[in-house]
Amino acid sequence: MNLIDGITYNFRGLFIGIKTPKLLFWGLLRFVIVILITIFSVGLILTYHQEILNIIWAKPASHWIIWLWYLLSWILTLCLVGLASVISYLVSQILFSVVIMDHMSCVTELRATGKVEKTEGISFLRSLSYLIRQEIPRTTFPVLLAIILMIAGWFTPLGLPLAIFSSGIAVVFLAWDNTDLLPARQRVPFKVRFRYLLKTIPFHLGFGLPFLIPGLNILLLSFAPVGATLYHLEKNSDPRQQGVL
Numbered sequence: 001m002n003l004i005d006g007i008t009y010n011f012r013g014l015f016i017g018i019k020t021p022k023l024l025f026w027g028l029l030r031f032v033i034v035i036l037i038t039i040f041s042v043g044l045i046l047t048y049h050q051e052i053l054n055i056i057w058a059k060p061a062s063h064w065i066i067w068l069w070y071l072l073s074w075i076l077t078l079c080l081v082g083l084a085s086v087i088s089y090l091v092s093q094i095l096f097s098v099v100i101m102d103h104m105s106c107v108t109e110l111r112a113t114g115k116v117e118k119t120e121g122i123s124f125l126r127s128l129s130y131l132i133r134q135e136i137p138r139t140t141f142p143v144l145l146a147i148i149l150m151i152a153g154w155f156t157p158l159g160l161p162l163a164i165f166s167s168g169i170a171v172v173f174l175a176w177d178n179t180d181l182l183p184a185r186q187r188v189p190f191k192v193r194f195r196y197l198l199k200t201i202p203f204h205l206g207f208g209l210p211f212l213i214p215g216l217n218i219l220l221l222s223f224a225p226v227g228a229t230l231y232h233l234e235k236n237s238d239p240r241q242q243g244v245l
Contacts, residue, residue: 003202003203005206006175006203007206008206009231010175010210011210011220011227012227013225013227013228014219014223014226020111020226022107023107023223023226026103026104026107027222027226030096030097030222031222033092033096033097034088034089034092034218034221037091038084040088041084041091042080042081042088045080045083045084046077046080046081049073053076056076057069086147089143090144093139093140094140098131098132099131101177101225102131102181102185102225104225104226105182105229106185108225108226108230108233109229117185117186137190137194138173142173143173145169146166146167146170149169150162167212171205172197172204172208173208174211175228176204178207178224178225179228179232180193181228182229183196203231207227207228207231
């Protein structure tokens with residue numbers, strides 16, 4: 001049931017975010033930022049697509065093997081677009097989205113409980129630095145590790161199992177990046193938060209599975225802080241607060 005709960009909270013956060021004007025604004029802003037950075041990075045990489053292809057394999061003169069060159073060109077294009085999309089997400093996450101995510105989590109907590117529990121007296125720059133530092137173990141490093149494992153799988157007989165395993169790692173940590181917003185804001189020690197992740201892998205896997213749906217995943221990621229914050233509030237607070245939203 002933890003797996004089902006994770007999926008439920010993800011979509012519940014999306015529906016609540018769409019119905020709440022303030023959350024809708026910040027969610028759409030994050031969505032637009034990711035899309036714009038992705039378009040820019042994909043365009044930049046594809047601009048140098050031919051140069052990259054020539055480095056790998058110059059266009060052959062033989063008509064018998066040129067079809068292999070065109071096949072490699074299409075495969076390279078797909079790989080570059082996928083890589084650009086992942087890099088764009090990570091860049092937007094570090095530069096912009098982490099602040100928006102934390103703000104959406106605060107808005108959700110305020111609507112659900114009437115208050116926001118966080119450390120007072122911290123400047124914006126110090127708070128921003130703290131949020132960015134949290135992204136390295138929560139998202140940046142795990143997602144890059146998942147990509148490396150997936151690429152490594154292409155060159156071994158374990159390609160399919162490694163692809164499934166790496167995808168599982170990626171979605172679990174993408175889910176944790178959202179569910180960790182509230183305890184991180186309350187300055188819960190990292191090792192305590194990480195142990196909590198290890199104890200709730202099925203839930204985080206369920207919460208992250210919808211992120212594997214192409215296209216819809218960007219929209220779900222934009223509103224994921226809502227459902228993730230509700231999860232913490234409802235599972236770790238007074239049961240009377242459940243269902244407020």
